[in-house]
Amino acid sequence: MQPMLSTFPLRKLPFVALKHVIKLMEIDEIVKIAITSRYMESIVKSCCIRIRRTIVSLYGEYTYVGLYNPKYPVFQPSQYTRTGKGGFETLSKTSSSSFSQKLKSVFRLPETSTTLENTRQLFTRIYKLFQCGPFKLMINSSTENIKKTLEIPEFRNFEALILCGQHFKKKQLDEVMEFERENQDLQILEGVIPVDYYHPNLFKYTDVHYCDARWIRLEHLLSIKDNFQIELGMNNLTIPDLNKFLHHWMNSEYELFKFMSIDIEKESSIPLDVLFRGITVLRGYRFGKWKRLISVKSPNTRNRQIMSISWSKSRIDMSTWSIHERPKQGDRDNEPYAPEFEILQLLKQRRVLTLKLERVGDDSLEKQEELTGKIEETNNQLQLRG
């Protein structure tokens, strides 16, 4: 015989108290109570509970919808069971080829639907239940028809599309690249991309992260325009390639990116003379670290006129800033780069004048004197700025 459950007349509580009980429940209990009746579902909705992050992960039998709440325990990808790692509360899991019978009956999902359809329905219900905000869509490389998934209206407004798995096929990647994105991010966090792969839209997502970037070449980098953040993992780019890319950044008439990081071969020291060949570089100190600073050729056409470059044993980090904005790193900020920018402009000016002086023959003494005078004047200005 089942033990008697002690009862509490929840619905007889004043409305404010009833909502308060729900708001103080843990997330899986809230979901369960919402599915007990339409009335309770409406009460849960009226609580306007906010979820920091939501993820829909499509991976065959491991498919789940996860809700993230910092400091909360995690739910194992099986119904309502807890474990203790990560930060996502997983509200559902599919079993073998379809949703488990229990989950289907709990959420009143159609018996015969596919995993994708059931996930869509489950996600829609959860999304309507809470104030979820932006969500991430994670697709595994085992998914054959990525296009079909991306065409589902409920899924297409993702904040970031995350691809994970082992090997990606050209067709799968094309489907992702050809998706009509709108200020959305692409992160291929795990898996191999064919070395001969190319698509003109490879930098069309706002943020782009390729863990395997061995297929990316210098000419691809030259197509970067108006990205926010780019991360390139393992790659075949050389230091001379990066030098050319820095020249391209300086000479462009438009913005390329805000942040960019490129993995480099571990343990090898960067030949700075190659990286900065033909570039006027200044050292600037921010956030307890020396950075190399370079500036654009046409400051009037660019919003971010200065680039800060730093590196570790395995990565080069580049960030671009307006000379008047306070550069940020995590929660901290620091002094704008305006003083360094002025010095960089003077250094560039001196460089140009020196080159001109070298080219002027001995027969033009007047011109020589004029250039020498200008160089001295520039030197004086540089001295004044320390």
Add this chain to the structure above:
Amino acid sequence: MSVEPEVPIVQVEEVRENPVLYKIISSDNHVFTISEHAVKLSKTLWDLITNLGLTAENALDNPIPVENVNGKNMETIVQFCERHKYDEEEPEYTNYIREFVLPEWDRQLLSIDNEELFQLILATNYLDIQKLMDYCCRVIGDMAKDKTPEELRIIYGIPTDAEDDALERSASDSPGPSG
């Protein structure tokens, strides 16, 4: 074997201050004394005290009648408020799921039967005591742990959709006020 000399126990709040005290009368005419810091946890009572213009001098001569709360609940409430009167203020509710641990002392205090808990929540709601409300609601929420939706329906007495519909129909079918 030496015997520890008996020392008087001095409660922290007593050495902190010479508190201003207020008297509260429950619906069944039990009289309770509560300190100023403790009574401030109840927004309703504190508003009442402020509006009545009660001061340190006249507080004990002017007991406050609280007709919606019986002596049993008032006793629990006074205990709770005295216990938590020096706690830091609760952070503002932001609609994100809030994490907090129900302290053992409070769990013990709220280990009462569900009918009593229900009445206590009504009293707490009326007196507007945020922290006690949080704790009571947490105790109720904890009843849902590891239960299925069907079990929740039984525990919380939640009617099914069909029952709700039937109730609505019977309400709309019943004759309205005559005249």
